[in-house]
Amino acid sequence: MSLDSISYQGTAAPNHSCVNADGAPTSCAGCGIKRFAVCGALGDNEIGDIERIVHTIKLDPREPVFQEGDKAESIFTVTSGTIRLQRDLEDGRRQVIGFAVPGDFIGLALEDHFSFSADALTKASICSFDRNKFTDLVGRKPLLLRRLHDMASHELGIAQEHMVVLGRRRAEERVAAFLLGWRNRVGRIQGNSVTIPLPMGRQDIADYLGLTIETVSRILARWMRERIILDVPNGVRVLDADKLKAALR
């Protein structure tokens, strides 16, 4: 069985008539990831306020959403697929800041210009909001602002945890932290599973963890030899989660 068919892409939105073939909802009311997203802050009677200013964008793999430095005219909620967020140095070094999955908000800061780039790793759907209109709505709906703040706080916590990983963890620990963290992230939407989809490439993982692609590859290869994980198409299956967690002690 291909991992694609059990990937979290689209599975978050139930297969109703209000859902397209690719899993993107056709209306906010029928949106399956609403409860994970900012939109969930609004009641059913208010959801129209969001729907009035949203429009959906479909992305193909490798398609950019915006570039670092672009004027932030729009901000986004991911509804399906995975988006890669990254910052680039002049000499080509890259740091992947994070991976946005369905429910995640991109542009939490409501800032004038994006401080990172975003592009699609997989086929993806995102809801786009005009920043000014969204900011206006936020000004009128304290619950929306509260939700936005909760999401930003949550992101801040993830960022701080990642600082520990980048600053003080060894290579093996970093990869273990990534696999376990990513499983949780995906699991919140898809339901937890021993199979972890990895829509990002080895280079992306390396750039997220501050390592090289060779180091990531070597560590995963060793874990496969040691039967800690199993190679499956576009992902890995965790055979011995305890050994992974032990790598973090």
Add this chain to the structure above:
Amino acid sequence: MSLDSISYQGTAAPNHSCVNADGAPTSCAGCGIKRFAVCGALGDNEIGDIERIVHTIKLDPREPVFQEGDKAESIFTVTSGTIRLQRDLEDGRRQVIGFAVPGDFIGLALEDHFSFSADALTKASICSFDRNKFTDLVGRKPLLLRRLHDMASHELGIAQEHMVVLGRRRAEERVAAFLLGWRNRVGRIQGNSVTIPLPMGRQDIADYLGLTIETVSRILARWMRERIILDVPNGVRVLDADKLKAALR
């Protein structure tokens, strides 16, 4: 001249009669760092709502504010001094998450339990709020929530920038990034200066940058030999800012 006397500690609060000898304000109305803090979101007529639930705490160097995992019964605004925020691993490795300076809010996430520890590096004053009362107030004052969100967003941006430093910068670049970044941070309050106060020790800088104390010490020592910086008590003076910035290319 000692750097202490020109340190940003207390200088943010003008030397009025409403200010104690150590620079801590005696009332919110006369608080000099209000404009940098969350409290600045409230107008003069609303400041009493804050004042009603605040009480001031004075800290000596090395005195803890709270520990990782503690129940977050209070949250804080720093009014003078520097607070170190850190996370610890079981085996003694440490990651300094950040340094909180006057105006900074500690506990932005309004979460149940702290995910990091905080302790004073210098003599410091902090305003303490009961978390529940503060959360209630935030619920009644959207402007306060908005300010809280703006501060959290700003922190998130700093965290993301720091991820790049930790993930992709070489040792020398990290130290340069720290010096320049810290100068800006201090400069926002104290006014920019070629003299950078360093209330934290070398070990703290190392734990912030994901390096060892020896590496930090060697790099600073070399820059002193090369007349890029000058050693002053509890800080450094920048002689050649361009060379520092060049280290970041």
Add this chain to the structure above:
DNA sequence: CGGGTTATTGATGGTGTTCAAGGGGTGTGG
């Protein structure tokens, strides 16, 4: 002063990078 902490400096070594080559999968075109 003297004791303890923190910082500096030197010598050595290890973890992860760099450089290099080959393997494996996928899509395309003949």
Add this chain to the structure above:
DNA sequence: CCACACCCCTTGAACACCATCAATAACCCG
């Protein structure tokens, strides 16, 4: 259906950066 190209991943060998270990120096406060 096969051949080929391309990209990504894997694997190996050598190296470099920074960590570690160790000793001394400076500092701070009692």
